[in-house]
Amino acid sequence: MSQLTTTARFDCPLCKKEARVTVDVPEVDWCVEPLSDSLSEDDGEMECDKCREFFNIKIQNSPAGCFIELLDHPEVKVDAEEAPFSSDDPQENEWLNNSIPLRPYEIYIDNYHHLGEVLAECPRGEQYVFRQSAAIIQRMIFAETISSMEAYLGDILQLTVLATPKAMQSLAAKDRELSAEKVALSVILDNPNVVSDKIRIYLKGLLYHNLPKVEAIFKIALNINIFPDEDLKVRLLGFVKIRHDVVHRSGKGKDGEEHSFPAAWVMEVMENVRTFIENIERSIADARIE
Template sequence: MAFFVDNNFSLVAARLGILPEELEQLQYDQGEEIDDDGRRIRYYLIFGNDNPEDIMDRIDGLQGNTFHFPPDLFSGDEDPSWYEDFLADYRPEEPFEVFSDAAADLWHVLNSTPSEVKERQAFQRMVFLQFISLMEAYLSDRLIKIVMSDSSKLIALIGAVPELRNQTAKLIELAKDPERPAKVAKGYLQRASFHDVSFVDGVYKAVLNAGIFIDNSHEHFLNHLVELRHHCVHRNGRNHEGADIDYKDIDPVHVSEAVNAVVNKVEKAYAHYDLAKFFGGTSP
């Protein structure tokens, strides 16, 4: 059996036409088809029936519940430029509106919570991952929109991230492409792990002079949710010892409150920045 997704996660997501954080929400089986001579014909994903419809509807090329990938997709033989074009052309919409609409849809879905224990736990994991993904998408898109439209914030971002700050470029390269720093920074943010909340907090402090945590207890809870996210994505809701997670910890009310606190704190800082920028004052 071929387990190709984890090592090619962003590539698989882009091939499906969705974002990596959306792929994380989906349940699927993965494999490969081999002919009689032992040659790989293609890879495939078979999606479950209970995946979020708004994500599944955007996957072009599904045959029933199955999506096929060419056999050379992950070997380096296929031209990867389409994926770079996908990222380069991606433009976030208004992040807060997208988050609010998606969160409202999610609460509507919660009205259909199954009653049987195993089904309810699977459903609760799916909803939990969706809440975390909404937060990640918001934090990523909000930051991208800020640094792509404000050179001073782009400089702040680059100064705060060693991987960007320590890059070297020849003067002739910058002269030929003055937009290169912004392109590199955007590409970095699109590939960054926004569930690394401590990293994200530091970046937002550098760019907006405001972190994402309300207080120490909020920070502790979010880091705990990140760990639970890992257990849900990679271990189907079991911890390192193989025991089921405590489902009280991913109660939708508590999770949504923690996520909303992040978004509202960032939006408040962004509104202050945007207002100061509009009136020509000194932004944070």
């Protein structure tokens, strides 16, 4: 089995520069029952790619995501990409990690309906698990709602941009990171798809909870506004922050106060996210992207 890795980003506490490094992570145990017990943990080291200092880290990998903590600097936030599946077969590995769903909205809306059905059972469910665990189930539904939003954003952006030469051209010319890329002529001759490959890797590596960044990429590449109004944007930014607390602080804010997730509020979040995503769908359709 090939080594599973993630890309981690953090502001180095020593050199104060933004670091981006590849880190080995443990494999999730997908065979265990229940799946909530599949979390794998390990200790390791992570090197800043700017100042070359090493940091001791704790790594957790689970179906919910990959999380890394600097043991000597717990205040430093580390953003780690979800660790992809690994396989000894290069072709299978490529498919597992780079396959883009052809119908991102259908995947999102199917998930939306399933989550809604579970949420409806929480306050009045006859089963013991719903009566005793409604609060934590509602918290999980909230977190999954934001996760499904981020997954949709990544899938629809990659799917649309990579299928649209004008969008790729605009992104390559106007995005600060991509426009700074330098490619040797020999590389272009060897791989005519080098530009689209670099754009694909760039889009795949974006942190889709960074909604202002995602907003800018949609505007540059596709010339569409993803938010129908400023109020919804502000609400979604707040939801993303709360989801961060759920994932990294067991549902507590920086002040230690625990967030609550009543069913009516979670449903409101779900509807806000649906409004956001359906606005993107309409905007892409109206833009008549070619």
